[in-house]
Amino acid sequence: MDDLSPEIQNHNNRPNRLIILAIGCVVVAFLILLNYAMISKEPTTASSGVVQVGKVAPDFTLQLFSGESLQLSSLRGKGIVVNFWASWCVPCRTEMSALNTIYASTNRNEIEFVGVNFWSMTESETAARNFVAEFSVEYPTGQDRSGNISLDYGVTGIPATFFIDDKGRVLKRWVGALDLDQLESLTSEIIPKN
Template identity: 35%
Template sequence: MNKNLLSIAIILLAVAIVIVNLWEPNSSEEKKDVASEENGSTSSENVAVSDSSGVEIGKTAPDFELVTLKGESVKLSDYKGKKVILNFWATWCPPCKAEMPHMQKFYEENKEDGIEILAVNLTDIDSGKESIESFVKEYELTFEIPLDEEGVIGRQYQAFTIPTSYLIDTNGVISNKIVGPMDEEMMKSLTDEMN
């Protein structure tokens, strides 16, 4: 009985730590201001965000550039014209572990149909690159694994609970947001609804 209570307490503590680390009020605005100051620019043009982009359904998904686990640079905008599942995850997350085999199977069955998966690892809250590499090898993942080493993209996309997935259509518009794990059937149904 005590072991069960201890396990539950540890899980709750881990979830609380993740939420505290990911939730930083006004952090994106502050970072935009800091980036402007560091560049010596005070132009509002450099910090303005288009009204047509955001993380809400119906908005254009904000572009980003990250380095993948393979060391290659990847941008979300590189996938315009394809349906994209943008997934946020970590190796220690039990629902992420449950979801990954489904995601891999779905990817294998649908990659020829113009569907891509970008599984962004929240590296800033994960156990290091070696554990990510081991995880990818264990689950035989073949889709791209961008590394969000500073957690900026995870916060921008409000991935406060993981896994969190955004379904992005061929025009780069967010068609759905799913908090929690998905299986192949759900992925198929949601991507079939997209243009």
């Protein structure tokens, strides 16, 4: 029986090859769909996530990379831009220049930015700190070590940016990379109107 001809041996391996090929195709299709979902540039608005547009943004305390801690509610009276990001996220890298530019040009008495490194279990603190250094991020930034901030905000894709008015209400929620014009326009909507 060990003397099977090469034709019979090759015939017996065909079903295994087809199964492996089918599994490979399913995995590739899943990864393509996952990638598309993560980099979608379409804004996600009122009906998505836990945080609803028009509702008060969940308060949180963020341990900043500077060693200080920041409580979101301490910024009441200002417009707030909260941006969720990760160092491995290509769209996050793409929008970082726009975030830095708008932050540098805004009046700190009117607008504040807060960067939240998404789910610390997806990357090390070192990788997050290196990202902040690489892009010279000057606004308060820290890591969501427990994942609770991301959960409270319903963040399922990044970058995710929340525009909060001076009364603490979420005016806009955007999932996907923002360009300079979009960010400037959305930030202007949360400037306090005193």
